[in-house]
Amino acid sequence: xxxxxxxxxxxxxxxxxxxxxxxxxxxxxxxxxxxxxxxxxxxxxxxxxxxxxxxxxxxxxxxxxxxxxxxxxxxxxxxxxxxxxxxxxxxxxxxxxxxxxxxxxxxxxxxxxxxxxxxxxxxxxxxxxxxxxxxxxxxxxxxxxxxxxxxxxxxxxxxxxxxxxxxxxxxxxxxxxxxxxxxxxxxxxxxxxxxxxxxxxxxxxxxxxxxxxxxxxxxxxxxxxxxxxxxxxxxxxxxxxxxxxxxxxxxxxxxxxxxxxxxxxxxxxxxxxxxxx
Amino acid sequence: xxxxxxxxxxxxxxxxxxxxxxxxxxxxxxxxxxxxxxxxxxxxxxxxxxxxxxxxxxxxxxxxxxxxxxxxxxxxxxxxxxxxxxxxxxxxxxxxxxxxxxxxxxxxxxxxxxxxxxxxxxxxxxxxxxxxxxxxxxxxxxxxxxxxxxxxxxxxxxxxxxxxxxxxxxxxxxxxxxxxxxxxxxxxxxxxxxxxxxxxxxxxxxxxxxxxxxxxxxxxxxxxxxxxxxxxxxxxxxxxxxxxxxxxxxxxxxxxxxxxxxxxxxxxxxxxxxxxxxxxxxxxxxxxxxxxxxxxxxxxxxxxxxxxxxxxxxxxxxxxxxxxxxx
Numbered sequence: 007x008x009x010x011x012x013x014x015x016x017x018x019x020x021x022x023x024x025x026x027x028x029x030x031x032x033x034x035x036x037x038x039x040x041x042x043x044x045x046x047x048x049x050x051x052x053x054x055x056x057x058x059x060x061x062x063x064x065x066x067x068x069x070x071x072x073x074x075x076x077x078x079x080x081x082x083x084x085x086x087x088x089x090x091x092x093x094x095x096x097x098x099x100x101x102x103x104x105x106x107x108x109x110x111x112x113x114x115x116x117x118x119x120x121x122x123x124x125x126x127x128x129x130x131x132x133x134x135x136x137x138x139x140x141x142x143x144x145x146x147x148x149x150x151x152x153x154x155x156x157x158x159x160x161x162x163x164x165x166x167x168x169x170x171x172x173x174x175x176x177x178x179x180x181x182x183x184x185x186x187x188x189x190x191x192x193x194x195x196x197x198x199x200x201x202x203x204x205x206x207x208x209x210x211x212x213x214x215x216x217x218x219x220x221x222x223x224x225x226x227x228x229x230x231x232x233x234x235x236x237x238x239x240x241x242x243x244x245x246x247x248x249x250x251x252x253x254x255x256x257x258x259x260x261x262x263x264x265x266x267x268x269x270x271x272x273x274x275x276x277x278x279x280x281x282x283x
Numbered sequence: 284x285x286x287x288x289x290x291x292x293x294x295x296x297x298x299x300x301x302x303x304x305x306x307x308x309x310x311x312x313x314x315x316x317x318x319x320x321x322x323x324x325x326x327x328x329x330x331x332x333x334x335x336x337x338x339x340x341x342x343x344x345x346x347x348x349x350x351x352x353x354x355x356x357x358x359x360x361x362x363x364x365x366x367x368x369x370x371x372x373x374x375x376x377x378x379x380x381x382x383x384x385x386x387x388x389x390x391x392x393x394x395x396x397x398x399x400x401x402x403x404x405x406x407x408x409x410x411x412x413x414x415x416x417x418x419x420x421x422x423x424x425x426x427x428x429x430x431x432x433x434x435x436x437x438x439x440x441x442x443x444x445x446x447x448x449x450x451x452x453x454x455x456x457x458x459x460x461x462x463x464x465x466x467x468x469x470x471x472x473x474x475x476x477x478x479x480x481x482x483x484x485x486x487x488x489x490x491x492x493x494x495x496x497x498x499x500x501x502x503x504x505x506x507x508x509x510x511x512x513x514x515x516x517x518x519x520x521x522x523x524x525x526x527x528x529x530x531x532x533x534x535x536x537x538x539x540x541x542x543x544x545x546x547x548x549x550x551x552x553x554x555x556x557x558x559x560x561x562x563x564x565x566x567x568x569x570x571x572x573x574x575x576x577x578x579x580x581x582x583x584x585x586x587x588x589x590x591x592x593x594x595x596x597x598x599x600x601x602x603x604x605x606x607x608x609x610x
């Protein structure tokens with residue numbers, strides 16, 4: 007579960023690191039990915055395992071579009087840039103939730119009998135639910151892929167360079183908007199993957215994103231904004247803390263542990279665990 | 284320049300008094316209970332947003348967890364009243380003081396955090412408060428508290444026959460929040476806050492006690508919001524954790540200020556006057572189907588206004604007045 011949190015959070019971390027923007031519609035991206043998975047399963051009987059890349063592709067397009075249509079303009083604001091981007095993306099989140107209610111109704115849906123759903127696997131005598139385990143594997147693979155992408159490809163380097171100095175990058179002929187749109191696309195694709203996997207073991211409804219979004223913010227901030235590795239580590243910590251809290255406190259309070267750890271960490275290290283700024 | 288400023292402040296005060304007087308007469312002509320209800324909510328949100336604006340707008344510490352103080356006010360009043368029979372007026376003051384103290388206690392560690400770390404800490408703290416109340420059986424847990432009707436009087440702050448008393452209290456609250464802002468704007472504190480917002484390091488070097496001024500803003504802001512919460516509890520006579528302490532509520536409180544103009548005297552009021560009736564009307568006219576159209580309209584407006592007018596609707600007025608002036 008922790009690695010899945012990491013996977014949800016890493017897209018957020020990428021976007022933040024790239025341009026100092028927190029996407030308050032991140033949870034709604036997740037919700038959308040879960041619906042995409044649900045409909046592919048219901049209408050075309052495509053198992054979430056196979057549709058995960060499709061969900062990722064769909065959310066890539068959504069992410070890039072959101073950047074080009076909304077965030078690009080939010081960043082141009084001359085005053086209150088921080089507030090403008092918070093409320094522009096928050097407004098988007100409300101619209102997405104409204105659209106989900108309108109088109110998909112407020113009913114709870116699930117993906118029954120997927121290849122992964124409801125099965126467990128025994129690893130060294132411990133029974134682990136398959137979807138979560140698979141999610142962890144996908145998350146590790148996605149992190150590896152992202153790491154290579156950022157460090158080994160031209161586009162990755164452009165991404166990194168734009169993050170460090172958008173002005174200088176423009177001088178050498180890199181289109182800032184294309185790079186940022188790509189960053190948002192990748193952020194979307196990552197949460198798309200996470201959504202597809204989560205659809206196999208979690209109910210799908212218009213507000214589902216909200217609860218995960220807050221955990222994603224905590225995960226990112228815990229690791230330190232802008233640090234992709236931090237988001238990964240933050241995810242693992244959040245997962246462990248949640249599991250530990252569940253042993254001590256009633257299930258309805260399990261998030262308290264996560265929040266408390268976040269506060270503790272930032273009070274001691276105000277930039278998060280791996281933040282460098 | 285100086286005389287202009289004094290002149291402007293006097294004009295602000297006269298305008299506010301005029302508006303308040305007009306607002307006070309309106310319900311004598313508008314008898315429709317539904318409309319009166321919207322007016323009460325509009326004034327309440329104006330007061331809340333104005334209070335939020337003190338910490339987040341003037342002092343620049345973006346709080347997305349003010350629902351905590353609203354909930355504290357509502358719960359303190361409701362619990363004292365239902366469990367011990369303490370009059371809501373005392374509950375209101377108690378709630379305000381508790382909130383102010385808690386805001387300062389939380390500010391102590393939180394004000395060292397910058398930007399997004401601070402904002403997320405405020406969300407997380409409010410969320411912890413929400414979860415604790417939801418699991419606190421004595422306080423009604425997730426079901427909330429039904430406030431019993433024990434009369435119809437100003438003493439008990441309960442009115443069953445008419446919404447007018449609630450309206451006048453909400454108006455008074457909005458006036459107080461506005462006046463406190465007006466008064467602080469030109470005080471030592473107001474200048475400190477703007478200095479802290481613009482450049483904390485420079486402010487510190489000029490002898491502004493950054494930390495203390497943040498604490499002051501937090502206390503005033505939390506106190507006023509908690510009084511709003513106490514009022515709300517009496518007004519709707521039923522509260523539950525999700526509706527008074529949820530994250531959504533923190534944002535709802537901030538929105539009027541953001542849309543109207545953050546860190547401005549008139550922004551929160553203007554934002555509330557436009558936003559709240561709009562929210563209520565879209566909810567009742569097109570949201571009745573429960574199919575989310577109201578959310579779509581509402582969300583689209585937020586996106587458009589925040590993109591088109593980053594300084595808020597107030598900037599429309601100031602721009603036309605100071606034509607040719609560079610922004």
